[in-house]
Amino acid sequence: MTILDVEAVQAFVTIADLKSFTRAAEALGTTQGAISVKLKRLEDRVGHKLIERTPRMVRLSVQGAAFINGARDFLAAHERAVAGLSPTAVRRFTLGIAAHIAGPEVPTLLARLNTHDPAMTIEVRIDTSRALLDAFDRGDVDAVIVGREDDRRDGDVLAKERLGWFAAPTFEHREGQSIRLAALSPACRVHDVAKRALDAAGIAWTESFLGGGSSAVMAAVSAGLAIAPFSPRMAPLGTVDVGERYRLPELAPFEIVLHTTLSDTRSREALRMLAAAFREHRPASLRWDSGFV
Known part of the structure; x- marks a missing residue:
């Protein structure tokens, strides 16, 4: 009987979701080398190559595509089993996302968070950056993803957006x-x-x-x-x-920043996953690592 290792399956699913060993390592708070070792251990266990990796892309193999849904179900079942032992099985936090940042990928990112931690409930609010920062400062929301405001330099940079x-x-x-x-x-x-x-x-x-x-x-x-x-x-x-057509001034890119007061391990893991996935949807030329831990 094949016995699966939870951490190895988590590494595989995260690589598949983020299409990057580097981003997967960032999301899971480990190193790229450790991620590679876990994936190799899983592939040896199941007897198939699950991820195809080239200098330009990372994608599922045929066997990996057949395995991915079962792997997600396996992780969800594991999380439910572990959560049932905790007196605080359901965790909740409120996340604000600025309206000019919340793109079509947001539902996908939240779905990934749910796969990562089914016991966590995230309430999402959409508003202007200024309104969300004010709510964050009042303690009404636990974390916000907003555009950098001129009057503050705190927060962790997730990406840089061209206008x-x-x-x-x-x-x-x-x-x-x-x-x-x-x-x-x-x-x-x-x-x-x-x-x-x-x-x-x-x-x-x-x-x-x-x-x-x-x-x-x-x-x-x-x-x-x-x-x-x-x-x-x-x-x-x-x-x-139409900027060039009407000779309008070039608009400087702005920084997208994460602010959070969350300190518990599971919530920080969820935000780390969100940050890694968020960068995935930005052009590579406008991304850099933030050091968010």
């Missing part, structure tokens, strides 16, 4: 007129950066649309009513970067 000026292909701007800028109400840091950049370049602008939320701003931009600053990852579908 552009996006509009619908039908958007028209006549030379000499003020730029029609769609903006959140209240304003978020990205829009503040955009306004300062326009002011510094001597380009007149007007807030022609004040949205109550990011979805309203996206709708205004998609309809061709205005321009708005977005990262390419978050720009509304079908819009294009």
